[in-house]
Amino acid sequence: MPWLAILGGFILLVWSAERFVFGASGLARNLGVSPLIIGMTIMGFGTSAPEMLVSGMAAANGNPAIGVGNALGSNIANIGLVIGATALIMPLAVSSRILRREYPMLGLVTLLAGILLWDLELSRLDGVILGVSTVLLLVWLVWVSKRPHAADPLETEFEIEIPSDLSMGRAVLWTLLGLVILVLSSRLLVWGAVEVARDLGVSDLVIGLSIIAVGTSLPELAASVMSAMKKEHDMAIGNVIGSNMFNLLAVLALPGLIHPSLLDEAVVHRDYVVVVALTIALFVMAYGFKGRGRVNRFEGGLLLTGFAAYMTWLGVTALP
Numbered sequence: 358m359p360w361l362a363i364l365g366g367f368i369l370l371v372w373s374a375e376r377f378v379f380g381a382s383g384l385a386r387n388l389g390v391s392p393l394i395i396g397m398t399i400m401g402f403g404t405s406a407p408e409m410l411v412s413g414m415a416a417a418n419g420n421p422a423i424g425v426g427n428a429l430g431s432n433i434a435n436i437g438l439v440i441g442a443t444a445l446i447m448p449l450a451v452s453s454r455i456l457r458r459e460y461p462m463l464g465l466v467t468l469l470a471g472i473l474l475w476d477l478e479l480s481r482l483d484g485v486i487l488g489v490s491t492v493l494l495l496v497w498l499v500w501v502s503k504r505p506h507a508a509d510p511l512e513t514e515f516e517i518e519i520p521s522d523l524s525m526g527r528a529v530l531w532t533l534l535g536l537v538i539l540v541l542s543s544r545l546l547v548w549g550a551v552e553v554a555r556d557l558g559v560s561d562l563v564i565g566l567s568i569i570a571v572g573t574s575l576p577e578l579a580a581s582v583m584s585a586m587k588k589e590h591d592m593a594i595g596n597v598i599g600s601n602m603f604n605l606l607a608v609l610a611l612p613g614l615i616h617p618s619l620l621d622e623a624v625v626h627r628d629y630v631v632v633v634a635l636t637i638a639l640f641v642m643a644y645g646f647k648g649r650g651r652v653n654r655f656e657g658g659l660l661l662t663g664f665a666a667y668m669t670w671l672g673v674t675a676l677p
Contacts, residue, residue: 358549359549359550359552359553359556360549361549362545362546362549362552363546363549363550363568363572365542365545366542366546366549366572367546367575368542369538370407370411370539370542370543370572370573370575370576371407371575371579372538373534373535373537374403374404374535374539374576375535375576375579376531376534376535376538377406377536378400378403378404378406379520379531379535380523380527380528380529380531380532380533381403381528381532381535382395382399382400382520383519383528384528384532386519387523387525387528391502391503394498394499394503396519397498397499397501397599398495398498400596400599401498401595401596401600401603402607404576404599404603405599405600405604405607405608406539407539407543407573407576408427408431408603408604409607409608410539410543411423411543411546411573412428412608412611412612413611413615414540414544414547415427415547415550415551415612416611416612416615416616418548418551419616420547420551420561421479421561421612421616421617421618422561422562422612422621423550423551423564424565424608424609424611425479425562425565425609425612425620425624426562426563426565426567426569426570426624426628427565427566427569427573427608428604428605428608429566429570429604429609429624429629429632430565430566430567430569430571430628431570431573431600431601431608432604432605432635432636433566433570433628433631433632433635433664433667434570434571434574434664435574435600435601436601436635436636436638436664437635437661437663437664438571438574438578438664439577439596439597440594440597440639440652440657441657441659441660441661441662442578442582442657442661443578443581443593444653444656444657444660445658445661447585448652449590449593449594449643449651449652449657450590450649451590451591451643451649451650451651451652452590452591452649452650453591456591456595456598457650458501459598459599459602460640460644462494462497462602463598463636464636466494466601466602466605466606467601467605467632467636469490469605470487470605470606470629471625471633473486474624474625474629475625477619477621477622477625478617478618478619479612479617479618480613481614481617482613483610483613483617484612484613484614484615484617485610485613485614487605487606487607487609487610487613488606488607488614490606491603491607494602546569546572550564550565550568551564553568559675560621560675562621563671563675566671567668567671577600580596581593581594581596581597584596594650594652597639627670635663635664638659639652639660642656
């Protein structure tokens, strides 16, 4: 039953996250919000909705380590698995000036998370700092989107993807239905994960870093692969950058706010180090210091190999 709960939870989580983003994007467009602002905020925030709901549910259930592992593990999976697999299928060329402004911001967010985690405690104050930083990030994204700028390929890609013929009633319906099923499926997933962790004799942290993190990254994987197949390379990278920033702020804030706790040393000495290493690797590959950024198949293979090595390391050191 726990494994069935995890499988069913993942399927419902992926479907409801897509419906929630679809409805919320259509709703915002009907209210006159520009496609660029919708893409930078609602779509970016929405792709982290599974991680947020799972993290919040786990903390409320007394398992905050699942939320912490989910936040860090999802960032590792987003870069290593999602970008790696997508680049192997279709090399990614990045030309958006807006994304180039987001790369350094992702670095600052990663640094902030590391400073707060360094004392091996996720306190309520840490949660407040991360929560306030989430709001500031959203304000900054809106400001960047509203600044006068020349035509940007990312804006064109958002324009294509955001539904334009969705009625207000259907938009509200999909938003609410997606949100309700997100809550229920995340609760189902957390229950199954806790039971499996007990059966395997591993910690909540490891379950959060592995099974939960990979599962909640499935929406990003689907979105990035589909974007790459449609030649929307900037969106494929943008999905991951936006999701990773929200993971380290909003997702990590919830365990601190709901259930403050002490952290395993491995969070800083193993998992956070891998997050930093992959974030730097993505920056070096995709930034484009002398023109357009590009993640080719060889670099995608390196990212995927790094992710596989980390999962193997996790399994060897964590399984009894």
